[in-house]
Amino acid sequence: AISLARQVVIVGDHEQVSPLAVGQDVTTVDNRIRMHLEGIPNCDLYDGRMSIYDLARQSFGGLICLREHFRCTTDIIQFSNYLSYNGNIRPLRDDAVLDDQVIAYRVEGAARGGKTNRTEAEAIASMIVATTEFDQYDDLAFGVISMIGDEQALEIEQLLRRHMTTEAYVARRILCCRWRREDTCIRF
Numbered sequence: 001a002i003s004l005a006r007q008v009v010i011v012g013d014h015e016q017v018s019p020l021a022v023g024q025d026v027t028t029v030d031n032r033i034r035m036h037l038e039g040i041p042n043c044d045l046y047d048g049r050m051s052i053y054d055l056a057r058q059s060f061g062g063l064i065c066l067r068e069h070f071r072c073t074t075d076i077i078q079f080s081n082y083l084s085y086n087g088n089i090r091p092l093r094d095d096a097v098l099d100d101q102v103i104a105y106r107v108e109g110a111a112r113g114g115k116t117n118r119t120e121a122e123a124i125a126s127m128i129v130a131t132t133e134f135d136q137y138d139d140l141a142f143g144v145i146s147m148i149g150d151e152q153a154l155e156i157e158q159l160l161r162r163h164m165t166t167e168a169y170v171a172r173r174i175l176c177c178r179w180r181r182e183d184t185c186i187r188f
Contacts, residue, residue: 002056012053015084024048068092115151125159132168141173153178 002008029047037043045055057063067090069077074091081089105127110119124144131137146153157176161169 002052008056010053010056012051012057014054014057015080112148115149116155117148117152118155121152121155121159124156125163128160128174129163132164132172141175143174144176146176146178148178150178 026047033043033046037046040046042058045058065088067088069081069089070092071077072091073093077089077091077093081087081091105123107117107120107123110117110123128142128144131142144153144156146156153176157174160174160176164172
């Protein structure tokens with residue numbers, strides 16, 4: 001598609017989600033690349049595991065970094081801002097809805113046992129369940145990002161489902177997932 005255009009603008013972010021080629025038969029794709037893209041520079045990159053943004057970034061350059069962010073509240077975007085963007089992103093969203101969208105809380109005495117930290121999971125689930133009792137949080141979604149891994153996110157999700165009705169869980173649009181630099185899971 002790019003080769004047909006005179007000019008192309010591709011918007012993306014190499015710090016965000018890239019495709020994972022889920023459901024693709026890698027052997028079939030590799031065979032088609034060999035059959036149809038012979039002689040094309042970097043043809044192995046067209047395997048479905050790389051986004052069109054990543055392909056353009058490697059091939060063309062000419063990047064312009066957009067530094068203003070309006071989708072997430074300041075507290076939420078600041079996590080990614082300092083982790084991935086050297087503090088260069090300027091949040092623009094009005095944060096007047098709530099005072100605290102991100103809560104930093106240290107769980108004392110928590111210890112990791114295998115791939116989960118039960119004490120931490122119970123503390124997080126308890127705070128979320130308690131928060132749902134306050135009117136100011138009505139109609140708001142909740143997200144949990146586990147830095148440990150999938151197992152911890154699942155542990156928190158199971159605790160929340162055990163202590164909340166299905167209706168309340170769905171109404172809060174709760175998402176528990178792990179954070180990975182290569183495919184950031186922030187999908188609120």
